[in-house]
Amino acid sequence: MQYKHKSWGIAGCDVRRVGKAYLYTNGVWEQAGQDLEEAFSIFSSYICDPPIWLEDPARLGISPQGISVVNVSGFYNAMDWIGKDYLNPSDILMECMMKDGSTLYPLSSATAGGLELLEPGISERYLIHPTGMVFNPERLFSERVVIPEGPPDCFKPEDEREFHQATGEYCASLHWQRVEYRGRKKKEDRIFNRQIGDLSYPAALPPKGWEPEYGVAIIARIPIDEIHLVVGNPDENEPEMNEIIQKAIDFLGGLDLDLPVFLTDN
16 A cells, blocks of 8 residues: 555545545546636536436435445446535535545445445446435526636536526536525625635525425536545554554455555545
8 A cells, every 4th residue: 555645624524534544536626727617617527417316315225324335337336425514515516626525435344345346437426415406496597696706507518508408407507506604694695605614615595585495316426536544644643543544454455456545644
């Protein structure tokens, strides 16, 4: 296993924890030359537009807790149910785009088999959000506001947008038009800066009085590039923590993995 430095940051679900393993995806921000329009353009290939509604996630083997590795059309993918730390679908989408994609993968005999099934360049992490689909988007369309430095009006390719919009079905760009605000100050304008972890992004409150009809949906499918085991600084860790880390190293080393494994400080 090779060592890799990871810069410190605070995600919506806090910092990565020493002794834990994570499925990791390289972000597109650097790839886009730190250009927001280009970042959205690259990331649009990952976003599901429209989102894929899951009428019965349990029937598909998807759990609302943790990671479920599921066979989809002959390939194994990690189904990641996005938790309450990411209140809005746009929260997790912006974090994955502007930073990196990282999700906790518990190491145990029960989960080992799933980890061995994931393949680089093939397996994907499906982002599943409990409010990922909206069944009554009419007011979001009719009362759409311009968000400075916001997403494009549609994530579909140019030649597919007219048909997509004509159907009246929910568009993924509307994730940014219905962002919930839980600050103490009353908002007079719909536009505000949403804070998620140490990331801030512009978004819009939903139209006043709008009562959404939500459904669980897949909002994006992002590649899985690596497995990270966070080891911190072994010289500064407590001895008990270094024992936990060594057990995790031994556990991962005993698996038949296709994904590369890196030891990281953060």
